[in-house]
Amino acid sequence: MASAREIRQRIKSVKNTQQITKAMNMVAAARLRKAQERANASRPYAQKITEVLARVAAQSDESIHPLLAERPVKNVAYLVLNADKGLAGAYSSNVMKEAVAQIAGKENVHLITVGRKARDYFLRRGYEIDMEYSGFSERPTYQHAIMLAEDLSEQFLAGNYDEIHIVYTQFFSPLLHKPVTMQLLPVKAPAGDGAADAGEEYIFEPSAAAVLDELVPRYFETQIYAALMQSSASELGARMAAMSSATDNAEELISQLTLSYNKIRQAGITREISEIVGGAEALK
Amino acid sequence: MDKTIRVEIITPDRLLLSAEATMVVARAIDGDIGILPNHAPLITSLAIWPVKMKFANAPDSYIAVCGGFMEVKDNKITILTPVGEMPSEIDVKRAESAKERAEARLRKRSPSIDVARAEVALKRALARLKAVAMTKLHLK
Numbered sequence: 446m447a448s449a450r451e452i453r454q455r456i457k458s459v460k461n462t463q464q465i466t467k468a469m470n471m472v473a474a475a476r477l478r479k480a481q482e483r484a485n486a487s488r489p490y491a492q493k494i495t496e497v498l499a500r501v502a503a504q505s506d507e508s509i510h511p512l513l514a515e516r517p518v519k520n521v522a523y524l525v526l527n528a529d530k531g532l533a534g535a536y537s538s539n540v541m542k543e544a545v546a547q548i549a550g551k552e553n554v555h556l557i558t559v560g561r562k563a564r565d566y567f568l569r570r571g572y573e574i575d576m577e578y579s580g581f582s583e584r585p586t587y588q589h590a591i592m593l594a595e596d597l598s599e600q601f602l603a604g605n606y607d608e609i610h611i612v613y614t615q616f617f618s619p620l621l622h623k624p625v626t627m628q629l630l631p632v633k634a635p636a637g638d639g640a641a642d643a644g645e646e647y648i649f650e651p652s653a654a655a656v657l658d659e660l661v662p663r664y665f666e667t668q669i670y671a672a673l674m675q676s677s678a679s680e681l682g683a684r685m686a687a688m689s690s691a692t693d694n695a696e697e698l699i700s701q702l703t704l705s706y707n708k709i710r711q712a713g714i715t716r717e718i719s720e721i722v723g724g725a726e727a728l729k
Numbered sequence: 730m731d732k733t734i735r736v737e738i739i740t741p742d743r744l745l746l747s748a749e750a751t752m753v754v755a756r757a758i759d760g761d762i763g764i765l766p767n768h769a770p771l772i773t774s775l776a777i778w779p780v781k782m783k784f785a786n787a788p789d790s791y792i793a794v795c796g797g798f799m800e801v802k803d804n805k806i807t808i809l810t811p812v813g814e815m816p817s818e819i820d821v822k823r824a825e826s827a828k829e830r831a832e833a834r835l836r837k838r839s840p841s842i843d844v845a846r847a848e849v850a851l852k853r854a855l856a857r858l859k860a861v862a863m864t865k866l867h868l869k
Contacts, residue, residue, distance in 0.1 A: 650773035
């Protein structure tokens, strides 16, 4: 059995760890709230742009925008969104499981990673990575989405990739999120709400093709932005849950240790008393 | 007939502005376009330039937008732009130094610089400065 001193030290170290996990839990909770606010703030833009694109695509025959064009698929690229930091429970391994399931058994697969966890995972397993980004998984901004969109469309238009998919984590609630795969390029034009717009003829200035030229890349950016934000909210949610259960575990461990510490202390006191009593008896 | 038209400017981060205007002038990629209340449905791409708005009982307002597009429908204008700022939010010093930087880059024309990028940066800076200058002019 450990000595009282050892147990005391152990309690102290668990308490320190608990303080850290508690702090991380609170930080993740605060950031998650902000991430959700940002996600809500970005919704009107994404909705409107989808609406407008659906309308333009429905009304123009010139929907042969280069980013919409489908072609025989030889090279497929996967954009994998993952975390920069760990300590988020099964978050990053879930993303990697989904990504590996997607690429398993396929040839000519190219990988583009966001976040250190995704990069490290693939490098350790000997995969080749075409492009990698990191440093913004927790707090993505629209600028990051623009950067990714530009790099990806450049590769797509150059013919290096014929199809680009994104693996990200869909956010339902702080405790519920699941990794999904979605096709990014060629862009699938959203279907319009049809009947509501039937009677309306739009004027396109200067032409439908010119508007489409501007619209499709913007739509592409918002899709990436939405995926980045869902992933960041999921990461923070996962971290929050992991840290709160770590804090609870530390609490439990501390109470067990305190109990055995008290038992040892009491045993020591009892022993001392009996020694004193024994000594007094002997003097009689 | 309505005398005003609803204007909403939306960026990916927020709803920048929502107001009732009497007239809106925006710069499309092929020239200025003015929208009055009850305009026919229209969709157009925008250039990097301030959008001018006239109100019934308030001074004109200028808002710098960096590209994007404008949709007019049911007496409502929706402007979607990747980057947009209210004049009060624009950092004039920063815009000026960005303008000088971009101009210097374009003057040198060295092969190492991205000309298209510098041009866009210059346009953005000019749009911001213009928005601030015009707003000041109208407040006097």
